[in-house]
Amino acid sequence: MLSIQITTGSDVPIFRQIVEQVRAAIACGKLSVGDPLPSVRALAAEIVVNHNTVAKAYAQLIRDGIVESHQGRGYFVAERREIFTKAERTRRVNVMIQPLVSEAALLGFSGEEVLAMVEKQFSKMVASNQGNR
Amino acid sequence: MLSIQITTGSDVPIFRQIVEQVRAAIACGKLSVGDPLPSVRALAAEIVVNHNTVAKAYAQLIRDGIVESHQGRGYFVAERREIFTKAERTRRVNVMIQPLVSEAALLGFSGEEVLAMVEKQFSKMVASNQGNR
Amino acid sequence: MLSIQITTGSDVPIFRQIVEQVRAAIACGKLSVGDPLPSVRALAAEIVVNHNTVAKAYAQLIRDGIVESHQGRGYFVAERREIFTKAERTRRVNVMIQPLVSEAALLGFSGEEVLAMVEKQFSKMVASNQGNR
Amino acid sequence: MLSIQITTGSDVPIFRQIVEQVRAAIACGKLSVGDPLPSVRALAAEIVVNHNTVAKAYAQLIRDGIVESHQGRGYFVAERREIFTKAERTRRVNVMIQPLVSEAALLGFSGEEVLAMVEKQFSKMVASNQGNR
DNA sequence: GTGGTCTAGACCACG
DNA sequence: GTGGTCTAGACCACA
Numbered sequence: 001m002l003s004i005q006i007t008t009g010s011d012v013p014i015f016r017q018i019v020e021q022v023r024a025a026i027a028c029g030k031l032s033v034g035d036p037l038p039s040v041r042a043l044a045a046e047i048v049v050n051h052n053t054v055a056k057a058y059a060q061l062i063r064d065g066i067v068e069s070h071q072g073r074g075y076f077v078a079e080r081r082e083i084f085t086k087a088e089r090t091r092r093v094n095v096m097i098q099p100l101v102s103e104a105a106l107l108g109f110s111g112e113e114v115l116a117m118v119e120k121q122f123s124k125m126v127a128s129n130q131g132n133r
Numbered sequence: 134m135l136s137i138q139i140t141t142g143s144d145v146p147i148f149r150q151i152v153e154q155v156r157a158a159i160a161c162g163k164l165s166v167g168d169p170l171p172s173v174r175a176l177a178a179e180i181v182v183n184h185n186t187v188a189k190a191y192a193q194l195i196r197d198g199i200v201e202s203h204q205g206r207g208y209f210v211a212e213r214r215e216i217f218t219k220a221e222r223t224r225r226v227n228v229m230i231q232p233l234v235s236e237a238a239l240l241g242f243s244g245e246e247v248l249a250m251v252e253k254q255f256s257k258m259v260a261s262n263q264g265n266r
Numbered sequence: 267m268l269s270i271q272i273t274t275g276s277d278v279p280i281f282r283q284i285v286e287q288v289r290a291a292i293a294c295g296k297l298s299v300g301d302p303l304p305s306v307r308a309l310a311a312e313i314v315v316n317h318n319t320v321a322k323a324y325a326q327l328i329r330d331g332i333v334e335s336h337q338g339r340g341y342f343v344a345e346r347r348e349i350f351t352k353a354e355r356t357r358r359v360n361v362m363i364q365p366l367v368s369e370a371a372l373l374g375f376s377g378e379e380v381l382a383m384v385e386k387q388f389s390k391m392v393a394s395n396q397g398n399r
Numbered sequence: 400m401l402s403i404q405i406t407t408g409s410d411v412p413i414f415r416q417i418v419e420q421v422r423a424a425i426a427c428g429k430l431s432v433g434d435p436l437p438s439v440r441a442l443a444a445e446i447v448v449n450h451n452t453v454a455k456a457y458a459q460l461i462r463d464g465i466v467e468s469h470q471g472r473g474y475f476v477a478e479r480r481e482i483f484t485k486a487e488r489t490r491r492v493n494v495m496i497q498p499l500v501s502e503a504a505l506l507g508f509s510g511e512e513v514l515a516m517v518e519k520q521f522s523k524m525v526a527s528n529q530g531n532r
Numbered sequence: 533g534t535g536g537t538c539t540a541g542a543c544c545a546c547g
Numbered sequence: 548g549t550g551g552t553c554t555a556g557a558c559c560a561c562a
Contacts, residue, residue, distance in 0.1 A: 009336065013562090014561080015562085024238075024239065050561090052561085092236065092240060093233070093236065093242060096233045101160070101254045102156045102160040102161075103160075106156060111252065111255040117230055118251055121227065121230045122247065125234055125238060146537060182538080185539075188551080192551095201408075204545070204546045204547080204549075205545075205546035207549060215351050216350060216351060218351055279551080279553085280552080290497065293502075318553075319552080319554085338533080338534045338560075338562040339535085341535085348507070355507065359508060360516060360520065361410060362495075362502060363517050365411065365495065366492070366517070367517065367520045368419060370492045372426065373492060374488065377525075383489070383496055384496055384499070387496045391500055391504065412545080412546060412547090414545095448547075449547045455547085
């Protein structure tokens with residue numbers, strides 16, 4: 001059973017939280033190729049959000065090529081495909097790192113402090129992912 | 134001479150791109166305390182955006198206390214002040230770290246890889262700082 | 267129900283009038299943590315200004331950490347946080363006091379009279395706070 | 400000899416600083432009715448500002464009725480006239496007090512603290528005025 | 533329906 | 548010349 005946890009009031013839009021959690025579920029093996037996703041309406045009811053929001057998340061997953069829709073039957077995990085090259089993935093992460101280091105430096109943090117904070121967030125995330133298993 | 138590069142059609146709004154690039158320039162020492170920023174309308178003409186967009190970016194920099202405006206004279210890099218409490222500064226950095234680690238993990242990077250990338254960006258900033266002295 | 271009164275043609279810009287009245291409403295308890303603010307376009311229509319002007323005022327309130335925005339849902343009074351250092355908070359209050367005492371002196375008021383007027387406004391705010399509980 | 404002290408980099412525009420200091424000089428007797436003011440160009444040279452700025456300040460003083468210009472001879476202190484009623488003067492001060500108390504309350508200051516800060520600024524202003532005599 | 537961004541262009545304040 | 552404010556109106560993102 002796929003469990004999605006929504007944090008309202010976060011900076012991350014709800015549809016994106018859904019997208020990321022489905023992707024994470026696939027990445028960690030909770031969902032395998034061919035497995036069905038919950039129906040839009042069922043998931044919307046379960047996590048208490050507008051069904052448009054769930055539909056949007058699923059649309060995004062399809063666009064990213066990791067989910068397929070079969071007309072009238074529902075949504076299914078697609079065959080895994082590598083979409084981004086290593087260079088592209090590195091670029092995407094660096095785009096987020098650049099503003100972070102500027103901001104941190106201006107706020108008076110040292111490199112070591114920032115690294116410690118990143119590491120902490122990383123372990124926190126890993127921990128919460130394991131809690132979902 | 135401060136050069137700002139804008140990518141239109143990006144998911145990052147123009148005014149944020151300006152903010153981040155000015156912040157980076159200050160953080161790495163390309164701009165020092167007291168240095169003038171390009172005038173609102175001059176920069177707007179140079180990067181071909183509306184002057185309100187530049188004004189919005191500069192206003193953001195003022196809120197963060199890193200630049201000052203003087204009516205009729207222009208914008209200048211402000212003296213560094215301790216504006217925010219430790220808790221607030223930590224919160225601000227974590228707000229940027231959270232999406233970073235989550236995105237990096239989805240793209241298949243390990244914690245070590247992310248830490249290495251962050252460290253690299255940090256050193257790059259420090260290095261360009263010394264180059265400007 | 268929050269009612270905002272705008273004086274056009276004043277030397278105080280419209281967006282600042284909005285900021286100050288929302289701030290006053292929160293300070294005196296007319297708006298409590300979690301309460302929604304009027305929607306940007308609804309308030310703009312009500313006080314007959316451009317919606318950008320209201321948006322600018324609300325953005326200012328966000329910078330000060332006293333309201334939050336949630337995409338697609340609206341603006342809400344934020345939980346109180348200690349954002350600014352003691353020095354910064356003192357600086358901000360003094361920035362408002364300085365023109366006040368200078369103007370009051372030019373208008374012929376003594377220090378005692380000004381203190382009495384400040385105290386009166388303070389009690390008025392506290393009183394209306396209790397009236398709202 | 401009238402001495403004007405300009406603080407550049409303040410929130411208060413230069414022309415306003417001139418206006419207020421001339422008004423203060425008249426109020427405290429340093430300038431009497433009929434006394435000449437420094438010429439626009441002389442004062443501009445002395446305090447190192449644009450002569451348009453001085454001209455603007457003098458225009459404001461004329462508008463307020465406390466200075467007169469005699470074509471070709473210069474500017475002179477006019478016969479003192481009461482311009483604002485007591486109610487109007489009180490209103491003007493209260494307009495500045497209201498935002499102050501809201502801001503101070505939201506920043507976590509008590510009424511006593513604010514009163515102390517106002518008193519301090521008042522004495523500081525009086526002290527610096529006496530220093531000019 | 534909400535908020536967020538951007539443009540074009542106007543008018544005012546300051547130096 | 549500089550910055551500051553405001554309008555009218557467009558288009559996008561989110562729920």
